[in-house]
Structures are given as C-alpha cells and as structure tokens.
Amino acid sequence: MRGDAVTGDAVAPTGGARIRTATASDLDAIMAIEHASFGASAWERATMQAEVASEWGRYVLAEDEAGRAVGYAGLRAVGVEGDVQTIAVDAGARGRGIGRALLAELLAEAARRGVRELFLEVRADNPVARALYASVGFREIGVRPRYYQPEDVDAVVMKREEER
Numbered sequence: 455m456r457g458d459a460v461t462g463d464a465v466a467p468t469g470g471a472r473i474r475t476a477t478a479s480d481l482d483a484i485m486a487i488e489h490a491s492f493g494a495s496a497w498e499r500a501t502m503q504a505e506v507a508s509e510w511g512r513y514v515l516a517e518d519e520a521g522r523a524v525g526y527a528g529l530r531a532v533g534v535e536g537d538v539q540t541i542a543v544d545a546g547a548r549g550r551g552i553g554r555a556l557l558a559e560l561l562a563e564a565a566r567r568g569v570r571e572l573f574l575e576v577r578a579d580n581p582v583a584r585a586l587y588a589s590v591g592f593r594e595i596g597v598r599p600r601y602y603q604p605e606d607v608d609a610v611v612m613k614r615e616e617e618r
Contacts, residue, residue: 471524471552473559476506476513483523484515491542495602505530505539512563516543516552527556529563536569541583553586561590561614570616575609577602587612 476484481503489496497505506513510532516525525543529536538560543553564572575598576583584594592612601609 470519471516471547471550471555473514473516473555476515476526476528478503478506480515480523480526481506484513484526487523487526487542487544488540490545494604497540511539512560514556514559514563516547516556518547525552525556527560529560531564531567531569534568534570536564536567536572538572538574553583557586557590565616572614572616574612575601576612578608578610584610584612587614590614 481499484502484506485496485499488502505511505528508530511528511530513526513528515523518524523544524547525541527541528539530539531537538557541553541556541560543556561572572592574587574592576587578597588594592614594610595613596611598609598611600606
C-alpha cells in the first residue's frame with residue numbers, strides 16, 4: 455500500500471483533503487455526492503442516515519481546505535467479517551488520491567475492529583475502482599449479475615483477507 459494511508463480523524467492525506475468521522479450533520483453533503491456519483495442507483499437518504507448512525511460501522515468524510523465535503527466512505531464490521539459499504543469522491547476532486555485515502559482509513563478501522571475478511575461489491579463497468587481495490591489486496595471472487603438497478607450493471611464481488 456502507498457504511504458498515504460491515514461489513521462484517525464483530521465489527517466491530511468493527499469490533495470489537501472482531511473478525513474474525519476462523518477456525523478448526522480454531514481448527511482446533506484454526503485447525499486449530494488451520493489446522487490452525483492451514483493445517479494439512479496443512489497441510496498435513499500434514510501438508508502444513508504441509518505448507516506452513518508450505526509454502531510456496526512464507521513463512515514468517514516473527506517473535506518477540502520475550505521471545509522467542503524469532497525468524498526465519503528463507509529465500513530460495516532461485525533466480528534471478523536466486514537464490508538466496504540461505499541466510497542464516493544466528488545467528480546471535481548477525483549485523481550488526487552482522496553479515494554485511496556478514504557479506503558486506507560476504512561482498512562485501518564477494519565484492522566482496529568479485528569476484521570480478518572473484508573468484502574465489497576464494485577460495478578463491473580468501473581475499472582478505476584476495481585484497480586484501486588486490487589492494489590490494496592482485494593481479489594475478485596464472483597459476480598452478481600444485474601446487481602445495480604435500474605442500470606442492469608453487474609457487481610464484481612471482491613475479498614481481502616488480513617495477513618496473519
């Protein structure tokens with residue numbers, strides 16, 4: 455993994471962004487990025503609100519120098535298994551390492567929680583995200599046909615196992 459990993463709140467990774475734990479007051483900003491990034495398959499506000507508040511996970515927010523939300527990511531961890539629920543970066547902030555830094559924080563959180571197997575689904579038509587996940591040790595283990603609706607796009611299931 456590259457040296458831009460972050461561990462905890464208020465850390466400046468790359469691109470001048472800082473990462474902190476998301477709260478309910480961040481929901482409007484998260485939903486704006488969610489809808490811009492995922493369009494018709496964006497989560498409902500109530501779903502995202504429940505995810506941000508859940509004791510079983512952690513959502514993080516990336517902010518630029520002006521304090522504007524430029525990305526977010528979420529982890530759900532129960533016992534030794536976890537899921538990367540979502541990662542999204544504002545279109546104007548992509549290519550600066552923010553997605554990688556968000557993922558690094560989720561990986562660090564998973565390790566803190568004792569997660570040994572981490573899973574995720576990624577759109578089959580998103581080679582950039584698939585390459586990012588592969589670069590930190592995720593491997594493809596299956597496909598869920600037509601998972602993303604209403605676009606009818608397959609999901610590639612990926613898994614990362616903690617090294618022992």
